Amino acid sequence: xxxxxxxxxxxxxxxxxxxxxxxxxxxxxxxxxxxxxxxxxxxxxxxxxxxxxxxxxxxxxxxxxxxxxxxxxxxxxxxxxxxxxxxxxxxxxxxxxxxxxxxxxxxxxxxxx
Amino acid sequence: xxxxxxxxxxxxxxxxxxxxxxxxxxxxxxxxxxxxxxxxxxxxxxxxxxxxxxxxxxxxxxxxxxxxxxxxxxxxxxxxxxxxxxxxxxxxxxxxxxxxxxxxxxxxxxxxx
Numbered sequence: 001x002x003x004x005x006x007x008x009x010x011x012x013x014x015x016x017x018x019x020x021x022x023x024x025x026x027x028x029x030x031x032x033x034x035x036x037x038x039x040x041x042x043x044x045x046x047x048x049x050x051x052x053x054x055x056x057x058x059x060x061x062x063x064x065x066x067x068x069x070x071x072x073x074x075x076x077x078x079x080x081x082x083x084x085x086x087x088x089x090x091x092x093x094x095x096x097x098x099x100x101x102x103x104x105x106x107x108x109x110x111x112x113x
Numbered sequence: 114x115x116x117x118x119x120x121x122x123x124x125x126x127x128x129x130x131x132x133x134x135x136x137x138x139x140x141x142x143x144x145x146x147x148x149x150x151x152x153x154x155x156x157x158x159x160x161x162x163x164x165x166x167x168x169x170x171x172x173x174x175x176x177x178x179x180x181x182x183x184x185x186x187x188x189x190x191x192x193x194x195x196x197x198x199x200x201x202x203x204x205x206x207x208x209x210x211x212x213x214x215x216x217x218x219x220x221x222x223x224x225x226x
Binding site for chain 1: 216219220
């Protein structure tokens with residue numbers, strides 16, 4: 001069975017600082033990995049995804065993530081935080097495309113002025 | 114805007130009642146998945162519909178059931194509501210062939226009292 005662990009339920013950074021949200025996964029087959037963002041009272045928006053190929057994936061809003069198979073990790077980073085980045089972030093894994101996603105518990109990102 | 118619409122946006126039901134939630138898929142998508150997101154948690158996969166048949170189910174009891182219609186829209190039905198069914202219910206549409214992303218609707222907030 002697949003699973004996702006997001007380290008840190010709450011991360012707080014200053015505006016302009018590096019954002020690092022951690023995600024580790026467990027999968028018995030080559031995984032498809034996703035990061036989604038959720039703003040209050042809204043659905044999920046895809047930030048980026050890893051399917052095959054290049055392990056460094058660039059997404060929207062300046063976010064990127066690196067797939068590290070040896071570490072079973074897919075951490076999300078952004079060089080410089082913006083106030084508008086404050087939201088809940090979810091890492092997800094599947095064994096086939098965007099189907100039957102298994103999500104982590106989420107990390108709430110707070111940006112301090 | 115993802116093109117996935119859910120109705121209603123909010124709903125209050127009494128324990129023991131039945132509820133039907135609706136989802137209109139994005140144009141061209143043939144697969145609909147439903148997720149339950151309890152407060153402070155990540156979404157959990159309920160089930161997926163493809164070609165009007167259930168195509169995978171998560172760890173949810175049979176009182177959670179669904180339908181997919183020829184136009185790929187979908188319903189989620191929950192019978193004998195329990196207090197723990199209070200959650201945000203998310204619908205996601207996708208194309209089952211290939212590594213495409215899942216597009217999420219805004220969700221239906223169900224409160225069971």
